[in-house]
Amino acid sequence: MAFFIKQNDTAPILQADLKDANNTAVDVTGATVTFKMRPVSSTSATINGAATIIDGEAGSVKYEWVTGDTATAGSYFAEFQVVFSGGRIETFPNGDYIQITILDDIA
Numbered sequence: 001m002a003f004f005i006k007q008n009d010t011a012p013i014l015q016a017d018l019k020d021a022n023n024t025a026v027d028v029t030g031a032t033v034t035f036k037m038r039p040v041s042s043t044s045a046t047i048n049g050a051a052t053i054i055d056g057e058a059g060s061v062k063y064e065w066v067t068g069d070t071a072t073a074g075s076y077f078a079e080f081q082v083v084f085s086g087g088r089i090e091t092f093p094n095g096d097y098i099q100i101t102i103l104d105d106i107a
Contacts, residue, residue: 001098007073007105010065014100016080018059018092026092029056030085035063037078037100046072051080076100 003014014035018026033051038044047069054060061080077097082090 001093003078003098003100004103005065005070005100006103007070008067009070010067013062013064014078014098015054015060015062016092016098018061018080018082021094025057025059026082026090027057028053028059028061028082028084031056032083033061034081034083035078036081037069037076039072040075040077046076047078070102073102073104076102 035051037047051061051063080092
């Protein structure tokens with residue numbers, strides 16, 4: 001999944017449908033979901049924030065950008081980490097990252 005946003009923007013919201021290896025929606029009802037993002041060239045997260053569950057049964061989640069999240073233009077890797085009610089942890093997407101590009105503002 002590729003996502004583009006302009007520097008210093010807080011819209012559009014990043015939305016994803018979390019699916020398992022069989023491409024089946026993962027029920028995240030009652031879970032805690034965190035959005036994590038880091039520059040491609042780094043191992044340290046620049047964002048580690050709460051995501052919102054839109055539709056638990058469908059695995060639909062979103063992250064709403066806040067001021068400062070998109071301040072630095074560049075290429076980033078991102079993922080959603082789910083902690084299920086029983087304590088199990090699973091990260092989505094499983095086999096790759098969400099690729100985010102923050103583009104420079106013109107002025």
